[in-house]
Amino acid sequence: MSSEEMLEIAEENLQVHIEVEKEEEEIKSLIKPLQIWITNASGPICYQLIPLLANGEVFGMTTEISIHLLDTGQFKEVLCGVVMEAEDMAFPLLRSISEHTEIDEAFVQADIIIVLDDVLLNCEAQSLENYIREVSEICQVYAPLIEKNAKSEVRVISSGKTFVNLKAMMIMTYGPSIKPENVIAIATSWESAAKAMLARKLNMNAAGEYLFKDVIVWGNITGCNYIDLSHAKLYGYDCALWGPADFPHPLLNVIYDSKWIHSEFQSAQSSLSSQVCHCVGMLPAHAVATILRYWYHGSPPGEIISVGILTKGQFCIPEGIVFSMPVRFQNGNWEVMTELEINETTQVVLGRLAHELIQEKLIALKEIKEMHPYGADKITSKKYLHQGGFFSP
Incomplete structure (x- = not known):
């Protein structure tokens, strides 16, 4: 091939390259x-x-x-x-x-x-x-x-x-x-911290081959909330009852130590609160990224995700406040999992949590000047801890 022919080919290649780059930019x-x-x-x-x-x-x-x-x-x-x-x-x-x-x-x-x-x-x-x-x-x-x-x-x-x-x-x-x-x-930080606490109790890794699901955070995410274990499940746990990898163990059946749930788990709430509220940034950043991924691509099928959303009377919670509750993400939207059953004791707990959020809203709107106590009805820790959850003040 002559030099002239090579130069012509090189010029053609250059023009094609320029056109391809221009098309890619467009x-x-x-x-x-x-x-x-x-x-x-x-x-x-x-x-x-x-x-x-x-x-x-x-x-x-x-x-x-x-x-x-x-x-x-x-x-x-x-x-x-x-x-x-x-x-x-x-x-x-x-x-x-x-x-x-x-x-x-x-x-x-x-x-x-x-x-x-x-x-x-x-x-x-x-x-x-x-x-x-x-x-x-x-x-x-x-x-x-x-x-x-x-x-x-x-x-x-x-x-x-x-x-x-x-x-x-x-x-x-x-x-x-x-x-x-x-x-x-976003309530996912509380879910993650609670799962890590449970994993330490069971001497296992919260990630890896073991997996916790369906730990629910109710109420005021960074205020008074309720960590509900009554629907929580554990996958891949090595115990007397064997099953396939997708076989769930009800968490409260695995943690048979009710004394721990009623005492140490309750007392650990302050450290859990401190961990979430004083973290450097990795935990809340991961929580935001996780929820955004679910919002755009859907949450794992059947899995419960806790999110603070505007209430419309679900679970008999008063309307018009942002309350953390169980949802699922599908097709770019979320929906509340209203099919979940909650007992009477949990219902009373949710009423108390709603009270705090209503008070915050009224103060923010300058309709009242100071927080008012929930009332004379006090919910004892034993009463609601027995149902598999705890308050975080």
Whole structure:
């Protein structure tokens, strides 16, 4: 082949290469990445969450995402550092990541908003009621911006270490055009911590070949909640009764030590609360990523997932509060598992939990000035622990 012919072929190859690259760029421009906004983005939860969102396991290996980090101006340097580090990781599905400190530009074209704002609880400095009002004021700013700037089908996730139910409730209250079914509060951290505690009791690994399922978190996720073991199941446990890998053992039949449930398990609630509320960030970040994966791709068939949602009278819980209860995710939506049976004692417990959330809502809306006690009816620990659960104050 002559040099002239080789040059002609090389020119043709170059033109084809340029055309292919141009076509790929055009195709890429047609792909609209998911727009994800994260508030309080200078915190450790966000730092742990970004790799989970960008590695493809949450939304799928073909879904690109753009992440927007929102925080106040005093944390601009921190946000810039996070952006640089995420860019250096070169996640193939991370189309872009940016920092934002101007509140007016928040949530533009958002598909998903993850609200991580927390208040630093110090009851010696100010009252619980003042913290509730502070959370309400934050949501009064966010909700109208979500209505104005985000997409109509935006999904809002409330997470963090404090007032996750209240944040979800106030976003719906101050943003009436936001679809209530698109706002949820995350309870998965409590599920995970409770499962780890149970695994230690049984001298086994909470992951691996053993598996806990259907531990239910009722009520105020970061307040007074109820860890319900009455439906919990254990798979792959080595005991006298053998079965296939998908054979479930009722957890309360495996933990036959009722004394432990009534005493040590109850006393361990304070350490469980401390573990969840003072974690560095891995646990809540993993919880957010897990729920997002379920929301977009469905939860495991038959498995119970605890999520804080707006009540509509399910399980005789008063309407109009965000209450953690059992749900399943299917086809991009969730539904409450109302077919689950709960006993009378649990029903009484749920009434007490609802009372606290109603009080929080009324204070946030400035309809009352301070929390009022539940009343003279006191539920003793023995009464509800016997049913396989415990309160976490």
